[in-house]
Amino acid sequence: MLREYLDEIASRFYERQVTEEELDGLLLEHHSRDLVPPTGTFLLAWRDGVLAGCAGLRVASPDITELTRVFLRKSERGNGGAALLVAAAEDVARGLGASLIRLDTRRDLVEARALYARLGYDEVEPFNNEPFAHHFFAKSLEVPDRV
Incomplete structure (x- = not known):
């Protein structure tokens, strides 16, 4: 994958x-050797018993996890799978103790940028100096208090 x-x-x-x-x-x-506990995790997405995609999480600090390697095979795109995959990654990040999830992406990956914006990620100031990182996003993982 x-x-x-x-x-x-x-x-x-x-x-x-x-x-x-x-x-x-x-x-x-x-x-992606760091995408294993305790420094991260690697998720595989399956649909009808067939490997469909993946996502990685990297622990940046005790309360911040970075989303990386989000990918769906072309045959799986357009069916809501990416949103489900990101939601699963967010749940795992919460389980790792994160209250914030962040990611970076390239300017040419317009579909990814649209997905993250649609899922509630806000564009933020750069948090690394990766040469292929042009856009930076973050999202709070804290569950709002119920009234």
Whole structure:
């Protein structure tokens, strides 16, 4: 799933299909080894017994978790799966103790930016200096008190 994710986002960035050798290098450089407890977690999404997508969470601090590697296969898009995947990641982030979830994304990933805005993420000031991060979003995970 991570290979498919990196293949799509790298090919979009370079505006050409990346080679298998480039993809191997990207997997080494942009590994996800920290997306395991206690530094994070990696979620897999399934639909009708078929792997459909993924999302990663990275613990940035005791109360902040970063959402990363959100991806749905093309065949799964347009059916509300992305919103369900992000909601599941938010629930896991709460379980990790986070009161804030944040993410960064590239300017060319307009679908992702629209999704996050629709799901209540606010654009915020940059919180890292990643070269491929152009837009930064955050969302409170605290449940409002009921009256």
